[in-house]
Amino acid sequence: MRTRALLLLVAAILSALPASKPVRADALARLKPDRLEAVHQAVLGLKAQRRDIERPEPYLDFRANLHVHSAFSHDSRGKIDDIVTAAKSAGTSIVMFSEHPADHYDFFKEGHQGIKDGVLLIPGAEMKGFLVYPTFSLRGVETGSPQELSDLVRGRGGLLFVSHLEERMDWEIRGVTGVEIYNTHADFKGEKNLIAAMRNPLWLFQSADLFRKYPQEAFSALLDYPADYLRRWDELCEHAPHTGVSANDAHQNVGLALRLIEGDKVQVEDALGEKLLELGASSNPLILPLLKDKKVGDPLFELRIDPYVNSLRHVGTHLLLKEQTKDAVWDALETGRAFVAFDWLADATGFDFAAISAKDRHEMGSRIPLTNGLKLQGQAPLAARWKLLRNGKLVAESTGRTFETALTERGNYRVELWLEIAGEQQIWILSNPIYVGVAATQ
Numbered sequence: 001m002r003t004r005a006l007l008l009l010v011a012a013i014l015s016a017l018p019a020s021k022p023v024r025a026d027a028l029a030r031l032k033p034d035r036l037e038a039v040h041q042a043v044l045g046l047k048a049q050r051r052d053i054e055r056p057e058p059y060l061d062f063r064a065n066l067h068v069h070s071a072f073s074h075d076s077r078g079k080i081d082d083i084v085t086a087a088k089s090a091g092t093s094i095v096m097f098s099e100h101p102a103d104h105y106d107f108f109k110e111g112h113q114g115i116k117d118g119v120l121l122i123p124g125a126e127m128k129g130f131l132v133y134p135t136f137s138l139r140g141v142e143t144g145s146p147q148e149l150s151d152l153v154r155g156r157g158g159l160l161f162v163s164h165l166e167e168r169m170d171w172e173i174r175g176v177t178g179v180e181i182y183n184t185h186a187d188f189k190g191e192k193n194l195i196a197a198m199r200n201p202l203w204l205f206q207s208a209d210l211f212r213k214y215p216q217e218a219f220s221a222l223l224d225y226p227a228d229y230l231r232r233w234d235e236l237c238e239h240a241p242h243t244g245v246s247a248n249d250a251h252q253n254v255g256l257a258l259r260l261i262e263g264d265k266v267q268v269e270d271a272l273g274e275k276l277l278e279l280g281a282s283s284n285p286l287i288l289p290l291l292k293d294k295k296v297g298d299p300l301f302e303l304r305i306d307p308y309v310n311s312l313r314h315v316g317t318h319l320l321l322k323e324q325t326k327d328a329v330w331d332a333l334e335t336g337r338a339f340v341a342f343d344w345l346a347d348a349t350g351f352d353f354a355a356i357s358a359k360d361r362h363e364m365g366s367r368i369p370l371t372n373g374l375k376l377q378g379q380a381p382l383a384a385r386w387k388l389l390r391n392g393k394l395v396a397e398s399t400g401r402t403f404e405t406a407l408t409e410r411g412n413y414r415v416e417l418w419l420e421i422a423g424e425q426q427i428w429i430l431s432n433p434i435y436v437g438v439a440a441t442q
């Protein structure tokens with residue numbers, strides 16, 4: 001009855017909205033109930049097989065989320081308490097914000113920072129095509145061209161990553177810390193049919209139960225291997241080391257709500273609470289059943305597509321640190337001691353990829369000479385498909401919880417770990433490179 005009333009209500013809303021194009025269901029294959037259930041079962045299966053592993057000394061694995069927006073940004077209403085709660089339940093202990101700068105606040109001075117409930121918060125901004133984590137306030141500072149902004153921030157010990165690579169594949173900025181090698185929003189932008197579907201309130205209503213039943217699987221249905229990003233990253237790393245990080249681009253701003261206002265009027269809102277349109281309730285027999293026991297201000301229907309907990313869990317950047325401090329975070333990101341993982345599939349904590357010489361261990365990001373007896377070694381908490389890439393080209397493949405190969409050629413080596421999920425190969429882990437025998441200057 002409730003569902004039927006909602007569908008009828010939707011018909012009323014649709015007639016009041018500008019027409020949106022019909023969507024072919026086959027383009028949204030991953031959002032079908034059977035498919036979501038299969039993915040859900042596969043993820044449960046991986047969880048059962050997963051074994052906790054200890055990282056070799058001296059580093060510990062801390063999961064970080066970069067590129068996170070809160071209510072400081074015009075396109076988010078995220079409260080810090082909710083973001084910290086979401087981070088904790090996603091297994092994240094470091095959140096690096098990327099607010100949109102604006103005149104009414106100083107993102108560096110007023111932005112979220114310090115330890116809150118065990119989570120380390122680091123203020124930053126999304127500006128001029130970068131994720132910027134400066135060591136001083138940029139307010140009122142003439143930041144110039146992208147290269148000048150980079151020089152300014154890097155020159156005083158800040159971090160800076162090229163963001164939204166899909167918009168700036170041709171950029172050659174000297175001295176940056178690194179680049180986003182995955183951006184959730186860029187991945188989403190490629191889903192033309194999904195985007196069209198989400199503009200259609202009828203689709204949102206019909207899909208609401210699926211998003212409630214499988215919030216993570218439905219959110220993460222957008223995941224595609226970021227081939228273009230990785231190709232560009234590999235090219236950049238041939239000129240100079242670039243630390244690869246993942247960008248959650250989390251806003252919690254996609255969804256739809258119906259709210260009772262002024263007695264008999266119902267407001268249709270987007271996920272930021274912005275009014276889309278208003279409907280009369282008392283004259284509309286379809287809406288009336290929804291009003292039962294509701295008072296002014298109450299939601300009648302609510303659907304969030306991108307709650308923080310799901311966007312933060314989707315992908316993370318794991319940092320290898322001795323302690324959970326800002327200095328340690330800086331060191332790991334400067335040196336590339338990090339990897340990217342789609343932890344919604346399985347918690348990647350403990351993953352390791354290193355070069356081993358006669359007496360030394362060289363972590364991801366290391367720049368080392370090619371010596372006799374050098375080998376690459378890795379371990380993961382699950383058996384996975386390991387793909388070893390040299391300068392972006394596949395050179396070896398194997399399956400298992402561990403990986404080992406001898407090194408006889410110079411080059412930039414990184415690994416990708418893949419899992420099979422409901423019949424589909426999915427990218428799980430992207431390591432940072434180890435730079436072997438290359439005169440890397442940065």
Ligand SMILES: [Zn+2]
Nearest residue numbers: 067098126249
């Ligand atoms: Zn953003």
